[in-house]
Amino acid sequence: MRVTISVGKYAKTPYIIPGLDAPVYCVEELCYLLGENAVLVDRSIMNRSLAEWVEYECKLPELATQMHAIIQRQGSVSTFVCLIMEYTGLQDMYYIDSVRKVLKKNTGLSAIERHKSQIDYLVSKKKYVSAVRGYSALIDKWNYVSENNTMILPGIDVLAAIYHNLGVAYTGLMLYEKAADSFNEAYKLDGNREHFLAFIAAKRMGLSDSDYIAFAAGMTESRDDTLRLEKTIETIKNDWESLAETHQLKLRRQMRDTDEAYKYYEENDRILKGLKDSYRENVSV
Numbered sequence: 001m002r003v004t005i006s007v008g009k010y011a012k013t014p015y016i017i018p019g020l021d022a023p024v025y026c027v028e029e030l031c032y033l034l035g036e037n038a039v040l041v042d043r044s045i046m047n048r049s050l051a052e053w054v055e056y057e058c059k060l061p062e063l064a065t066q067m068h069a070i071i072q073r074q075g076s077v078s079t080f081v082c083l084i085m086e087y088t089g090l091q092d093m094y095y096i097d098s099v100r101k102v103l104k105k106n107t108g109l110s111a112i113e114r115h116k117s118q119i120d121y122l123v124s125k126k127k128y129v130s131a132v133r134g135y136s137a138l139i140d141k142w143n144y145v146s147e148n149n150t151m152i153l154p155g156i157d158v159l160a161a162i163y164h165n166l167g168v169a170y171t172g173l174m175l176y177e178k179a180a181d182s183f184n185e186a187y188k189l190d191g192n193r194e195h196f197l198a199f200i201a202a203k204r205m206g207l208s209d210s211d212y213i214a215f216a217a218g219m220t221e222s223r224d225d226t227l228r229l230e231k232t233i234e235t236i237k238n239d240w241e242s243l244a245e246t247h248q249l250k251l252r253r254q255m256r257d258t259d260e261a262y263k264y265y266e267e268n269d270r271i272l273k274g275l276k277d278s279y280r281e282n283v284s285v
Helices: 025-036 048-056 060-072 077-088 093-106 111-124 129-150 156-173 177-188 195-204 211-219 220-241 245-255 261-284
Strands: 016-018 022-024
Touching: 016 025, 016 048, 022 025, 025 077, 025 093, 025 211, 060 077, 060 245, 077 195, 111 129, 111 156, 129 156, 156 177, 156 195, 177 195, 177 220, 195 211, 245 261
Parallel strands: none
Antiparallel strands: 016 022
C-alpha cells in the first residue's frame, strides 16, 4: 500500500504500527492504516516513539508536539488518532467521525470484549480460519478465567456472542455441523432466539433433505420456526432464479450438449480457478 504524500516527508526508516505489524513511511499511510483498522487500534498506538518518528522522520514537529501533549495528559485514543487524521487532511470529516465512533465504542470494553471485537473484524474480512482460531482461544481464556477467578468477566451474553460468531465463521468455511453446535451453545447460554434460528439454518444447510425432515419432525415446539425458514429459503431460491447470472448458467448447461461443449468446459475451468483463488484468500491466516 502506498499513498501519495501531501504533508511532511517520506521517512527513511518506517514506523511499525503496534498490533498491526505494518510498516508506514509517511503520515498519509499511517492515517490510512489506522482508519481501515480502527477496530484493532488500542492505547498502544499512543507512544512517544510514534510522536518522535513523526517529528524527526516525517519532519512534522508541530503535529508531534500536539501528539506529545495528548500522551502526557493521557488523553483518549480517539482524540489522538483523529488529531493525526485531521492534521493530515487525507480523509474527509465524515470518515474521521466514523473512525472516532469506532474508537470510542471500544473504550471501556474489557480485555475479552476488545479481543472479541478484533476477531469479529477478521470475520468481516472473511478470514474465517484465523477467526475460528481466535474465537476458540478466547473461549479457552474465558474458561480459564472462570475457573481461576483471575479477572472479572463480562456478562454471559458476551460469551454467547462469541459462540454465535464462531458459528458464523464455521458457516463461512461451510462446516455446518460445527456451526450448528456453536449456535446451539450460544442459545443454551442466554436463550436468544437469534442463536436458535441460526442453529436451525445451519442444520438445514448441513443435513440431507431426508435427515433434515427427520430432524425438523422432532422439533414440534419449533414447527413455526422451521416453516419460516423454509419460506425464507424458497424466497432466496426465487431471487437466485431471477438473476442474470442464473440465466447465463442455464445457457451454459445447454451448451454442454452441443458441438460447442469444449467452450462449456473451458468456462468451467476459468470459473473454478476463480473460486479456488477466492476461497484461498478468504480462509488465509
